[in-house]
Amino acid sequence: MNNFPLDYQNQIILAIGLPSNSLSMLATSFVLALYFLNPSLQNFPFRLIVYLQTADFIMSFGQFMNVFMPNYRSGDDDYFLCHLQAYICQYGALSTMIWAIIITTLMALSLNMTLKAIEKYEKNLIFMGFHFPALLSIM
């Protein structure tokens, strides 16, 4: 497979990446819609999943941005877009990882604490999951 020309390989990778990114974006939008339309799902555990899915959506959108700049390697015109895409991808990926760590930590904490006690720290968790990666990605 490595004997294929580089352009062809890039095309195949794009052909795999774009549909799966679109599918991911649709899937995450579906989860968000389901959450907002159903009050019975609006509790703390499901809210954590919604945060994770929001981060997933941002990451998928960042990768999907390839569609808007097919020739970004060839010229300087799309330099800004290229950096923006890198920032969005990095932010989405870091946020996803941090939310996965947060969910695991909360599961461990819930062995000794009640959910209501954990819920009090939600604002701090949002800072860790969304604001902290935004600062980190600037680097």
Place this chain on the structure above:
Amino acid sequence: MQENELLMDLLMFFMYYLFLWFAMIYNSFVMFYIRRTLKKLKDMNLMNNEHFYEKIKFFPLVLIIWWVVPSIHRLYMMVYREDIFILAAIHVFCESSYGFANMMLYALNPKVKKIIEKKIRGLFSKEEKKMIEDNTLDLNSANTEDLNSDNSYRKVNN
């Protein structure tokens, strides 16, 4: 030029993959600890209610499973300075479909499943809805008849 490439690789390694591998290892250890503790609590009959863990236990696992191949690919690229196409393709697929995998887990949750089923049923046309209602009415009447017959049977026996 090569120095720049090395710097970019190192930056990417520290800012992305180090985080990812930390998350994977941390999640594995904590999940193992939680499972063991919950099992102990259940054995001691101290755990009667459905735990928070049961609702979202697979989400950290998806991160571990979904990012194994991309990690192997990235490590291979860093060490051997060359690319394997099939690994790159799987890498792209896993990276892009992570959100979809999470959604599948979410949709498999019994509570969410019920709501989705309800919504799909809600999409039926009015006639179909009426038919379903009629059917349920028939079934209800049939059930009440059965119950009545059961009662009469009991009365005779008494």
